[in-house]
Amino acid sequence: LSGISDLSVFAHCTSIKEKIILDVTEFNPKKNEFIVDFSAFKEAMEDITSRTYSICVAFSYNGYMYCGKVSAPDYKEDESKKYLQEVETLTIKDTIAVVEPMYGSNGTFYVRVKDRLSLFKDKVSVSYQKAYFKDKYLYIVTDITNNKEHFTGYALSYRFKDSEDRRIYYTSAELIPSGDNTHLKGRFDLSKIELQKSVWDVYAVFNDGRTAYFANVYVDKRQMYDYLYHKSMSENFYRFSNKKDTDILFPYFTTRDTLAFMIRQISPCDSRKFKMKEILAVCCHKVLKWYYNHKNITLVYERKSQTAQDNGYYFFKHCMEHRVGKRLKSKICYVIDPSSPDYKNVEPYKGNVLNFMSFKHMIYLLGAKNLVYTHSKNDCYIWRPNNSVIAERIRFKKHIFLQHGVTSLKRIDKFYGKGKAGDTDVFVVSSKKEREIVNKWLGYSKEQTPITGLARWDALKDKSNGSNEIALVPTTRNWLDDVPSEKFLDSDFYNRYIELLNSAELKTVLANNDLELNFCINSKYKDYFTSDKIDNKRIHISVIGEKPLNEILMKSKLLITDYSSVCYDMLYMCKPVLFYQFDYEKFINSVGTYINMDKDLMGDRSISAIDLCNDINKMAKSNFRLPYEYKLMRDNSFTYFDRNNSLRIIQELKKVME
Numbered sequence: 001l002s003g004i005s006d007l008s009v010f011a012h013c014t015s016i017k018e019k020i021i022l023d024v025t026e027f028n029p030k031k032n033e034f035i036v037d038f039s040a041f042k043e044a045m046e047d048i049t050s051r052t053y054s055i056c057v058a059f060s061y062n063g064y065m066y067c068g069k070v071s072a073p074d075y076k077e078d079e080s081k082k083y084l085q086e087v088e089t090l091t092i093k094d095t096i097a098v099v100e101p102m103y104g105s106n107g108t109f110y111v112r113v114k115d116r117l118s119l120f121k122d123k124v125s126v127s128y129q130k131a132y133f134k135d136k137y138l139y140i141v142t143d144i145t146n147n148k149e150h151f152t153g154y155a156l157s158y159r160f161k162d163s164e165d166r167r168i169y170y171t172s173a174e175l176i177p178s179g180d181n182t183h184l185k186g187r188f189d190l191s192k193i194e195l196q197k198s199v200w201d202v203y204a205v206f207n208d209g210r211t212a213y214f215a216n217v218y219v220d221k222r223q224m225y226d227y228l229y230h231k232s233m234s235e236n237f238y239r240f241s242n243k244k245d246t247d248i249l250f251p252y253f254t255t256r257d258t259l260a261f262m263i264r265q266i267s268p269c270d271s272r273k274f275k276m277k278e279i280l281a282v283c284c285h286k287v288l289k290w291y292y293n294h295k296n297i298t299l300v301y302e303r304k305s306q307t308a309q310d311n312g313y314y315f316f317k318h319c320m321e322h323r324v325g326k327r328l329k330s331k332i333c334y335v336i337d338p339s340s341p342d343y344k345n346v347e348p349y350k351g352n353v354l355n356f357m358s359f360k361h362m363i364y365l366l367g368a369k370n371l372v373y374t375h376s377k378n379d380c381y382i383w384r385p386n387n388s389v390i391a392e393r394i395r396f397k398k399h400i401f402l403q404h405g406v407t408s409l410k411r412i413d414k415f416y417g418k419g420k421a422g423d424t425d426v427f428v429v430s431s432k433k434e435r436e437i438v439n440k441w442l443g444y445s446k447e448q449t450p451i452t453g454l455a456r457w458d459a460l461k462d463k464s465n466g467s468n469e470i471a472l473v474p475t476t477r478n479w480l481d482d483v484p485s486e487k488f489l490d491s492d493f494y495n496r497y498i499e500l501l502n503s504a505e506l507k508t509v510l511a512n513n514d515l516e517l518n519f520c521i522n523s524k525y526k527d528y529f530t531s532d533k534i535d536n537k538r539i540h541i542s543v544i545g546e547k548p549l550n551e552i553l554m555k556s557k558l559l560i561t562d563y564s565s566v567c568y569d570m571l572y573m574c575k576p577v578l579f580y581q582f583d584y585e586k587f588i589n590s591v592g593t594y595i596n597m598d599k600d601l602m603g604d605r606s607i608s609a610i611d612l613c614n615d616i617n618k619m620a621k622s623n624f625r626l627p628y629e630y631k632l633m634r635d636n637s638f639t640y641f642d643r644n645n646s647l648r649i650i651q652e653l654k655k656v657m658e
Contacts, residue, residue, distance in 0.1 A: 001027075001029040001032045001033075001034070001059075002029050002030060002032070003029070003061060004029050004059045004060075004061055005029075006059060006060060007024055007027050007029075007034060007057060007058075007059050008024070008057065008058040008059065009021075009024050009034065009036050009055065009056070009058075010055075010056055010058070011041075011054070011055055011056070011111060012056050013051050013052065014054075017593075018051075018053075020040050020041060020044045020053070021040060022036045022038065022040050022055075023036065023037040023039075023040065024036055024037075025037050036055075038087050038099050038111070039088060041088055041090060041099050041113065042088070042090050051112065051113045052110050052111075052112045052113075053112070053113070054069045054070075054108060054109070054110055055069065055070045055109050055110065055111060056068065056069050056070065057070060069108055069109070070108075070109040071106070071107045071108045071109055072107040072109065073107055074107070075103050075106075075107035077105050081103070082102055082103050083100060083101075083102045084100065084101040084102060084103075085100075086098040086099060086100045087099050087100070087101060087111070090113070097113055097114060097115045098113070098114065098115075099111050099113055100112055100113075100114070125145065125215075125216075125218060126142045126143070126144060126151075126184070126204040126215045126216065126217050126218065127142060127143040127145070127217070127218055127219075127220070128142055128143075128217050128219040128220075128223060128259050129141040129142055129143050129183060131202075131251050131259065133237065133238045133249075136189060136190050136191045137187045137188065137189060137190065138156075138187060138188045138190055138238065138249075138261075139185070139186075139187045140154055140173075140185070140186055140187070140188075140202060140217075140259075141184070141185045142183065142184045142217050143178075143181050143182075143183060143184075144175070144181065144182045144183070144184050144204070145182075148175060148182045149175075150206050150207055150209075151175065151184050151204055151205065151206055151207075151215075152172065152173065152205050152206075152207050152212070153170060153171050153172040153173040153186050153204075153205045154170070154171050154173055154184075154186045154188070154202060154203065154204060154205060155168055155169070155170050155202070155203045155204075155205050155214060156168070156169045156170075156171075156188055156193065156200050156201075156202060156261070157169075157200065157201045157202075157203060157214075158196060158199075158200055159199040159200065159201055159260075167194065167196070169188065169193050170205065171186050171187060171188050171189075172186060173185055173186030173204075174186070184204060190238055190240070190249070195240065195247070195249060195263055196263065196482070196484070197247070197263045197264060197482035198262060198263055198264060198384070198481075198482050199252065199260055199261070199262055199263075200249075200260060200261045200262075200263065201254075201258070201259075201260045202217050202258075202259045202260060202261065203215060203216065203217065204217060216256075216258045216259075217258060217259040218258055218259075219253050219257050219258065219259055220257070221257075237249060237250035237270065237386060238250070246265065246266045247263055247264060247265055247266060248263070248264065248265075248266045248270060248386070249261050249262070249263050250262055250386045250387070251387065252384075252387070253387070255420070255421040262384055262386075264383075264384050267382070269357070269382045269385065269386070269388075270386050277359065277362070278362065278388060278389050278390050279389065280359075281359060281362035281363050281366065281390065282389055282390065284363055285366040285367055288363075289367070292363070292364070292366070293367065293369075295330075295331040295367065296329055296330040296369055296657065297330070297331045297333065297364055297367050297368040297369060297370070298325075298328075298331070298332045298333070298368065298369070298370040298372060298653070299333055299334075299354070299364065299365065299368045299370070299371050299372065299380055300312050300315060300319075300332065300333070300334050300335070300372045300373070301334065301335040301336070301371075301372075301373050301374075301379055301380045302336075302373070302374045302375065302379070302404075303374065303375040303379055303404070303545070304379050304383055305336055305337055305356040305379055305380060305381075306336070306337050306340050306342075306545065307336070307340060307342050307545050308336055308340070308342035308343070308345040308346050309342055309345065309545075309548040309549070309550065310374050310404055310456055311374045311402040311403065311404060311454050311455040311456045312334070312373060312374045312402060312455075313334070313342070313345060313346070313456075314455040314456045314458060314459055314646060315372065315402060315455040315646050315649055316332065316334045316346070316349075316352075317349075318455070318458070318646035318650075319332050319646075319650070320332075320348075320349045320352065324650055325352070328650075328653065328654055328657060330370070330657065331352070332352060333352045333353065333354050333364060334346050334349070334352060334353050334354070335354045335356055335365075335380050336353065336354075336355075336356055337355070337356040337357075338355045338356070341546060342548075357381075357382065362390055365380060365381065365390060365393070365394075366390060366393060368397055369397060369398060369657075370397065370398045370399075370400065370653065370657065371394070371397045371398070371399050371400070372400045372653065373399070373400075373401065373402065374401075374402050374404045375404055376422055377395075377397075377399050377422070377424065378391065378394055380394065381394065398425050398656050398657075399423075399424040399425045399426070400424065400425065400426040400649070400652065400653060400656060401416070401424040401426065401427050401428060402428050402454070402455060402649065403427075403428055403454065404565075405454075405564070405565030405566065406429075406430055406434055406454075406565045406568040407429070407434055407438055407442075407565075407594065408434060408437065408565060408568075408593075408594055409563045409564070409567075409593055409594075409595065409597075410475070410563055410565070410591055410592070410593060411441070411591055411592035411593060411594060412442070413441050416442060417441070417442045417443055418442060418443035418444055419443070424448075425448065425656060426448055426450065426652055426653075426656060427442070427444050427448055427449045428449075428452050428454070428652070429449050429450070429451055429452070430451065430452070430453045430454060430568070430637075430638060430639065430640075431451060431636075431637055431638055431639045432451065432639065433636070433637065434451075435449045435451055437594045441594060450648070450651075450652045451639050451640075451648075452640075452645050452648035452649045452652065453638070453639065453640045453644075453645035453648065454645060455645050455646045455649060456550055456569075457569070457572055457643070457645055458643045458644070458645050458646055459550070460550065460553075460554060460569065460572055460573055461554055461573075462554065462574070462575065463554040463555045464555055464557045464575065467555045467556070467557060468514050468515050468516055468557075469515070469516050469517075469518060469552075469555050469556050469557065470515055470516070470517050470518070470556050470557055470558040470559070470560065470616070471517070471518045471520055471552050471553060471556040471558070471559050471560065472517055472518070472519045472520065472560045472561075473520045473544075473549070473559065473560070473561045473564050473566055474493075474497060474521065474561065474562050474564070474580075475522075475561065475562055475563045475564040476522050476524065476525075477491075477493050477583075477587075477590075478591060479586075479590050480493060481524075485528075488525075488528060489528065492582070492583055492586075493583065494528060494529075496582050496609070497529070498529075498533060498534075499609060500580070500612070501519065501533075501534045501539055502534060502535050502536065503609050503610075503613065505610055505613035505614075506536070506609070506613050506616075507536050507538070508613075509613050509616050509617045509620070510536070510538040510539075511538065512617075513617070513620040515616075515620065516538050516539075516540065517538060517539045517540070518540050518542050518552050518556070519534075519539055519540065519541050519542065520542045520543075520549060520552060521541065521542070521543060521544065522543075522544055523543050523545050523546070526541075526543045549566065550569065553566065553569050553570055553573075554573070556570070556575070557575065557624040558575065558576055558577070558578065558616070558619050558620075558624050559575070559576070559577045559578070560577075560578045560579075560580055560612070560616070561577065561579060561580070562579060562580050562581050562582075562583075562587075563579075563581070563587060563591075563593070567579075567603065568637065568638075571602055571626075571630075571634045571637065572638060572641075574626055574631070574634065575624065576603060576624055576625070576626045576627070576630070577603035577630075578603050578604055578605075578606065578612065578615050578619065579597075579601055579603055579604070579605040580606050580609075580612045581597070581605055581606070581607060582607055582608070584597070584607070600633075602630045602637070603630060
């Protein structure tokens, strides 16, 4: 730092693109030292979500400005020296959080902000022994190898999206000597817990005499295998009534190999009969493994194997019509629920269609080498399985992720990032710009991110000539997943859209321009947005999945969305898009984005319903012509317009097979 007279320091959180300016209280360039006041975090933190900030410095030297991260080049990775003493305590919405410095694997200096309870869970190892249900109780037994006297019980913590949803239940536990180790045994009275979908994490509670901390409960691979195949575990769940549904609570092993519990509605797949069907399929595949290996099976599917209208379907259709399977020497099959309205789309190829959850489907999944999908690789099997012996095999296949949109507006690296639960072998993208995002933020190499374009774009055609339709397509909000009905109805998301749809301004705009609006909602929201809630005959509700969204977009003159990547489908057809982002700040804090929405959106942006209606009216007066500035941006957002996207994806599948 010698030769520097002025130094600025800030903390940078890449996940939410937040910068916190820190006060430099002392600066000694001769000693290469500076002291920073971390109290600025108190004013910056509005919500208690775990965040990690890199510490950056900015300074001028010889007339030039420099900026970089603080790091220790001589640091060698050492878990005992990774975390330093906490420097600040914060109280955020009645929750105590701490600011703790730490080193990254390459010596980069970070500070992380976490609630005090969770701060300790990465530092102490607690091993799973067993978990079981008896009457109304959940029993948990773990193995403690060190600091035994400090463990006092267990905590069952709801995996919340918002701080206000935070819910933690505690129970005491007894220490039981067992050879050289000590077992910690405790039980929860489930009848006294307000159980809510979907994931509850289990922690051993560690008390150092001053405060309590959480420690993860780790499960090894052998224990997982024993759990999956032990016949006594086939119905190891707790059944309870949750208003109109019957739900179950069952053990769930996370991608970090820690113990948690899942809650969902009970289904026929939770029966002993179904478990036996799975075991029989495993046995049949084992006997005929040579036969299915020879088939070189490739499975194609979409969200929860319920639809045939997205990239998966158009890719499969191209494969069938051009006999790709014969050229690649692969049995290419489409997985879909036979009760799906889209089943008719794949009926012409019924020799290559697998009925979802049929016995044949189970065996083909076990024998498959390649999985080609649009949402999640796990969509080829039951949703949130109760530790299924077949679902466990999915991660050992080759995975080709077609995507269901363009990675840009919404951050997805927490799930789809390399090494995360949704990681893949091939991540299909549509442009150099998108590939840069996926390479930088999700950790994939250029070889893993081929630029092909989306398969469904091969079928896109502008059918809006003579049409008077426009589309409104809001995206889902992750903080509203699995919330009770009363909370959803009280949400800003629900009330702002109901307000817009019933507004006098929108009614006037639609009537004056003779427009019909298709309000396209996610299926999880269909029970809330019903026609009786909307007093406007020019507005029609469509549930995404029940009616192909691309058909609606092709007939629409204008798309209105908030953060949905379907905007790229419209721009691909050179049609205009408007953005309605009334909850922008909450979205950025909860989800995040890879672009600057103040200047990089390819359409005008509104915060209020009145401004949006004015923008719709302005578009109608211009005959829905794509403004020149957005046309230039559109031309730089796609690499191909040649309708050969499926062909390029096939070339990537071929590479995977080689």
